[in-house]
Amino acid sequence: MVELAQGRATWAIPWPCIHEFLAVVTHVRVYRPPSTLKQSLQQVEAWMEAPTLQLLHESHDHFETLSDVLEKARVSGPLVHDARVAAICLVNGVRELWTADRDFARFPRLRTRNPLIERRPDP
Numbered sequence: 001m002v003e004l005a006q007g008r009a010t011w012a013i014p015w016p017c018i019h020e021f022l023a024v025v026t027h028v029r030v031y032r033p034p035s036t037l038k039q040s041l042q043q044v045e046a047w048m049e050a051p052t053l054q055l056l057h058e059s060h061d062h063f064e065t066l067s068d069v070l071e072k073a074r075v076s077g078p079l080v081h082d083a084r085v086a087a088i089c090l091v092n093g094v095r096e097l098w099t100a101d102r103d104f105a106r107f108p109r110l111r112t113r114n115p116l117i118e119r120r121p122d123p
Contacts, residue, residue, distance in 0.1 A: 030074065
């Protein structure tokens with residue numbers, strides 16, 4: 001992520017992913033010890049200082065895209081959150097979502113890449 005924040009290319013984070021980051025890194029059942037709220041907010045602030053970062057949110061036609069994503073992936077329950085993120089990305093023209101969450105494979109219109117796995121150069 002350092003390369004993104006310090007690079008010249010535009011990159012984006014959907015707002016729901018910021019919320020999820022804060023929820024996960026401060027959760028005592030996920031990390032022992034968890035990050036403090038202050039540490040977590042400072043990390044988000046550091047990302048927001050990157051001049052090439054765009055924060056993504058729902059647009060006026062979000063519901064149409066969300067409905068399409070939900071229906072095509074036959075999503076319900078907790079996966080609605082992932083569909084929300086996918087719809088936000090699609091409406092904003094995101095070509096590739098970096099995530100370690102394999103549930104995003106349900107949304108074939110959005111290409112995914114796991115940033116925790118070393119990427120092999122294209123032949």
